[in-house]
Amino acid sequence: MIDGRWYQADRSVRSLEPVDGPTFPLYGSGGSLTDEDLATNLLAAQLWQESRSRQASAGVDYIWPDNVLYEPALPGIQLSDDEFVPVDHEVLRRARRRALVEYMLGERSGGFYVSQPVIAEAVATLVGDRVGGTVLDPFCGTGSFLWAVVDRAKQLDVPVEFVGYDVDQKVAEAAAAIGRQEPLLTTIEHANAYDVELPRARVVVTAPPLGLRLQAPHVLLNGNSTTDGEAAAVDLCLRALEPGGRAVFHLGTGFTFKQALDRYRQYLADEVRVAVLVGLPSGAFPGTTMRSILLVIDRAEPGETFLAQLGEDWEAQIDVEGAALLAAREHLDGGGPTIVGHA
Template sequence: MGKADRKRWDGNVRSMAIVAKPREEITEEDVQFLRENYTSTGGLLPNAYAGGAFYTPTHVARFITEALRGLSGGSFPPGSRFLEPSCGSGVFIEHIPEDAEITALELDETSAKVTSLIYPHANVTQGDAFLHSRRGYYDYVIGNPPYGVSIDVSAAELPDVFETLRITKGRAKGKSECAFIELAIKAAKPGGYIAFVLPKGLNYANYAEKIRQLLYNTCWHVATIGLPGETFALTGTTIPTQILIVRKAPPGTPLIPSAEIRWGSNFKRGGYEDITDFGAKFLAGQPPAYFAEVTDIGYDKAGRSTDRWGDGLTQLDDLLRDFTDDYLMRSNLYPHIPSWHSVKDVSAFMFSHANDTCDGYRDASRTYADGPYRWNELTLGAGTEIAWDGAEVSTFDFTWQDRIVDAYYTQTAAELPEAA
């Protein structure tokens, strides 16, 4: 165990001693120590013993909450409902307004106690997230769920059926990252946002096929941002990760064909390619897909700062401007031929296959040589109009989603029985 790991270990041991005290004996200094030092055992113990927990760097959590704030018009409405289904020590809660309704779930007893001490305004529940039964309730579901571990819970205790969990001898089992995404989709209300840090293995792994399909059928893609391997190096892993932000579409939102039939590549000869193969449909209201790749997270794999300007900012701060600027469609980012076209699976369109066959990645790596790279990929169209609800809608109209959500709630309200 190196010096840094020893420091983390000692910090966790002292943290456990603090939370073991009677509540009235815990001081403000104790709480501050927990805030600054508790990291759980991710990277210090084998993954199976650490529960797949690798706690999120503060600036990554801040980026996610600030990106959601930008997508919400610059501020979170008072009383917004947040769910953090695997809260760890509560790093995401740090950046959520205290007037929000915050539900934080955590399986690990020590982590749950730490979070409840640091953030007394949050409703912290220690227990299995998959027993949480609120459905279609939350405006925002955020977090960094455990990955690389297996879920194993009593099937009889689940509030409903999970497509990503298989039932064996009364036990519901499956991959943690897939099951947590499904939980988020169930818990978010129509029009609500989901923002998770996830492993890049979801992009192509066979085990993730069901969750990719579920996302494709139920959610609008907002953004996918690749993170460098050193992002979680300080907590013990170099697993390639990404930030996925989606918005839950109202039930009944149809998948419709792309308005573009052929689209050209900047890097291939031979003219335009047919992009309507393989059942290329997207949810009505889906804008061009936004992708970015962060090349420098602010430190290297040894934890040494890479901040050249000394301002404490990282490439994530640079990307934040995109979430309040022209609805994630920058004027110089026309939609590229989609990277999923090379793998012949449109349900994977939310997960960029950033390689030499991906036009957007190749173009962005030349345009933004120092990073971060960012690009858009074609979905329903590049400004072409589509007939929708008796009118023509531009495929660059980013208010289309909002109108679909508003229409859903108007119809839902009209169907409610009148109050006596």
């Protein structure tokens, strides 16, 4: 703040832009910060600063500065021992989510635990009108998919419970800290989803670990065994899915062509509705050059599949108003024919 006016600096702190800040009095109940971008930047800066101060001595890729993620007695951001910025509660809730994603994307191994916002929003949109009951993410990371569906459930005003698991204890704790501030009941547990009995769910949204090979074979629904982590994850999710429910996956493209999975893919085509398959170029998975797919499966009678292979404009295509996403959404719940999409 300079001369009573709030400014936001760029990353290099070489330029300042005026922004809306708290109205006076600055401390106390007189006003709250309502600029979500500024709140996000303040929180992300705290995450990086506190992590860096402890990272070198610990010798690990990232450290969770837990106090940044937890809700203080009053909604706001503690900049220092004697400096507290009040923040609108809803703004602070959204800013915590965004700051955590920014922080993790900036860490060497952090990208494995978050999804890009455009992917999370696309997944929530593909859930469509199936939101309700239990929404499950067995490989939730920091919860990107769950939070996007939370926002959709709020818009639809339906009763929903959210459940997530992650094998990394610190990641699960961070997601749980965010979840406690969400407006709908959310439970995040530290657990290996391959080893626990998953709850029945109306909706499953998830991005399983890439390239994982299981130590012990998993028996698929068609009776075949596999050590392919993504195939086993899809299978576990479908076992947990209620009749009439919907699962939305972000997977590596290998799931669509690995010869060892031919019989399982045929089983899925014969037994459930493989409703949408959208191919994405490299860049959709943070920190990798791997191509990927968005896959939607309904626990319903087999039917036609919406197909699309997207190119360099994939982010625009799967934006909430993007042509590919709108077409996929129409096919899912509008009963449209099979479509070969944008190349």
